[in-house]
Structure formats: structure tokens, C-alpha cells
Amino acid sequence: xxxxxxxxxxxxxxxDDREARLPDTMSGWRLTxxxxxxxxxxxxxxxxxxxxxxxxxxxxxxxxxxxxxxxxVSSLLAPGGAHPLGTDPQGFDVLGRIMxxxxxxxxxxxxxxxxxxxxxxxxxxxxxxxGGVVDGFMMRVVDTLLSIPFLFIVLIVATRFSSTVLSLSLxxxxxxxxxPARLVRAEVLSLRSRGxxxxxxxxxxxxxxxxxxxxxxxxxGVVIVNITxxxxxxIIAVALLGFLGFGLNxxxxxWGTQLSQGVSxxxxxxxxxxxxxxxxxxxVVMAFNFVGxxxxxxxxxxLRRR
Numbered sequence: 001x002x003x004x005x006x007x008x009x010x011x012x013x014x015x016d017d018r019e020a021r022l023p024d025t026m027s028g029w030r031l032t033x034x035x036x037x038x039x040x041x042x043x044x045x046x047x048x049x050x051x052x053x054x055x056x057x058x059x060x061x062x063x064x065x066x067x068x069x070x071x072x073v074s075s076l077l078a079p080g081g082a083h084p085l086g087t088d089p090q091g092f093d094v095l096g097r098i099m100x101x102x103x104x105x106x107x108x109x110x111x112x113x114x115x116x117x118x119x120x121x122x123x124x125x126x127x128x129x130x131g132g133v134v135d136g137f138m139m140r141v142v143d144t145l146l147s148i149p150f151l152f153i154v155l156i157v158a159t160r161f162s163s164t165v166l167s168l169s170l171x172x173x174x175x176x177x178x179x180p181a182r183l184v185r186a187e188v189l190s191l192r193s194r195g196x197x198x199x200x201x202x203x204x205x206x207x208x209x210x211x212x213x214x215x216x217x218x219x220x221g222v223v224i225v226n227i228t229x230x231x232x233x234x235i236i237a238v239a240l241l242g243f244l245g246f247g248l249n250x251x252x253x254x255w256g257t258q259l260s261q262g263v264s265x266x267x268x269x270x271x272x273x274x275x276x277x278x279x280x281x282x283x284v285v286m287a288f289n290f291v292g293x294x295x296x297x298x299x300x301x302x303l304r305r306r
Contacts, residue, residue: 035298042294056102065096113230115173120180128188228292
């Protein structure tokens with residue numbers, strides 16, 4: 001027997017009132033998740049990302065190829081038969097090569113984004129909380145570094161170190177924290193005037209505790225959104241480095257190096273060296289941008305669709 005939802009006069013009961021107020025009492029993260037899932041581009045982007053993670057990391061276990069031994073006999077075979085996407089000039093299966101290159105590109109993109117966001121979040125939080133002369137000096141440092149061409153610095157540093165997944169991640173992360181720092185600093189400037197920061201200060205909380213327990217957690221929305229864009233930017237940056245000849249060393253490979261190699265053979269009709277890997281790069285970058293845009297719109301209540 002179901003519980004009655006009206007009293008004898010037909011007026012709504014307290015239960016109806018609670019159910020009517022339920023959407024208003026949902027947590028912020030639950031509302032964010034709902035708004036995110038209502039965005040078709042975001043869901044599509046998330047699906048593309050999941051697909052490429054499985055394709056690049058689980059695919060090689062299902063579609064096994066030799067990506068180490070050079071095979072001149074199998075050089076530049078057209079797609080078909082044992083090689084669905086053909087082979088490259090060294091005789092490597094292109095489909096397997098794209099999987100291997102995708103692993104490196106995604107790893108570097110994620111690691112570089114985490115490094116850049118971590119540095120930028122801490123730097124921006126300290127600057128925003130300190131304020132005054134300290135904030136002004138720290139932001140002038142950021143402005144100065146932003147005036148230097150990013151690619152120019154990365155190329156110089158990349159030539160000094162052996163190109164590995166770790167080294168490229170560190171290089172890209174170390175020079176990509178400036179934008180996150182400015183974003184987080186702006187968020188902290190609005191947070192530090194809130195009552196909970198003043199209450200924590202009155203209670204004797206140290207600045208380190210205020211940063212760790214109050215400011216960074218409340219700026220987490222900005223941080224999460226920034227990570228998605230940083231991943232996309234890092235994937236493009238490492239592809240550009242690889243295209244210019246500063247990518248990973250053999251036998252490792254990433255998508256930029258594959259594109260650079262394929263350009264030399266495009267006029268000869270070897271289209272399979274360019275279009276498949278180029279399409280993968282475009283799809284992954286677009287997917288992360290779709291997810292980032294949706295997260296920004298769903299986390300910011302001013303942009304959230306009603």
C-alpha cells in the first residue's frame with residue numbers, strides 16, 4: 001500500500017514538499033554531472049577518449065605486431081591483407097604503429113598536464129592569497145615568461161635532453177604552468193574574501209593550511225577544467241615537436257613523428273601514412289576540448305543550462 005501524498009483536503013503533504021525540493025538540495029557535483037551528461041558533445045568527446053585509451057593500450061594485446069624489428073621487405077605496403085592500414089618505410093605495421101604512438105602521446109599529454117596544473121595551482125594560490133606586493137611581483141614574473149615564445153624555449157631545452165616520455169612530459173609541464181597559475185590566482189582572489197577563509201584565519205590556521213584545506217579544494221572546479229585543456233595542448237605540442245624532429249627516439253614513437261615521416265611519402269601516393277594518424281590526432285584533441293568546454297559550462301553555475 002502506497003503512502004498517501006495528500007491530506008483529507010487534497011493539499012500536498014510534507015513528503016510532496018520534500019520531493020519538490022529534491023533538485024534544489026542535490027549536491028553541486030551531482031548537478032555538475034547531470035549538466036555534463038546533458039551535453040551531447042561532451043558525451044561524444046568522453047566516448048572518443050575512452051575509445052582511444054582502449055585502442056592504444058588494450059589494442060596491442062589483441063592486435064600484436066612487431067614494432068621493433070625493421071623489415072625492408074615489407075616497406076610501404078598498401079592497406080590490405082595482413083596490414084589493414086599498410087606499412088611504413090621501415091616495414092612497421094601502421095595500425096600497430098598508431099597504437100604505440102598513441103600510448104606515448106596520451107601519456108605525455110596527461111603527465112605534462114598534471115605537472116603544469118600542479119605547479120600553476122600552487123603558484124596561483126600563493127600569489128592570490130598573499131596579495132599586495134608579493135602578488136604583483138609573482139604575476140609580473142608570469143607575464144614576463146608568457147612574453148617568451150613557448151615553442152622556442154621547449155625546442156632549446158628538448159635538444160639538451162634525450163627525448164623520452166618522462167623528459168618530454170617534464171619539459172612541457174615545466175613551461176605550461178603559466179596559464180593555470182593566472183586562472184587559479186583569479187579564483188583565489190574571489191575566494192579569499194569569503195567568510196570561511198576569514199573564520200579559518202581568526203581560528204589561527206596557518207597560510208599553508210588555508211591553502212591546502214580551503215582554497216585549493218574550493219578552486220578544484222577551475223583546476224579540473226584546466227587539466228582537460230592542458231592535455232589537449234600538450235598532445236598538440238608533443239606532436240609539433242615530433243613533426244620538427246625532436247620527438248621520441250627509436251623504437252619509441254608518437255603521432256607527430258609519424259606525421260613528419262609520412263609527409264615525405266605523401267606525393268608518392270602513400271596516403272595511409274598521413275590520414276589515419278592525422279585523424280586520430282584531430283579526434284583526440286577535439287574530444288578533450290569538448291570535455292573541457294562542457295566541464296566549464298557545467299561547473300560554473302552561471303553558465304549551467306537550466
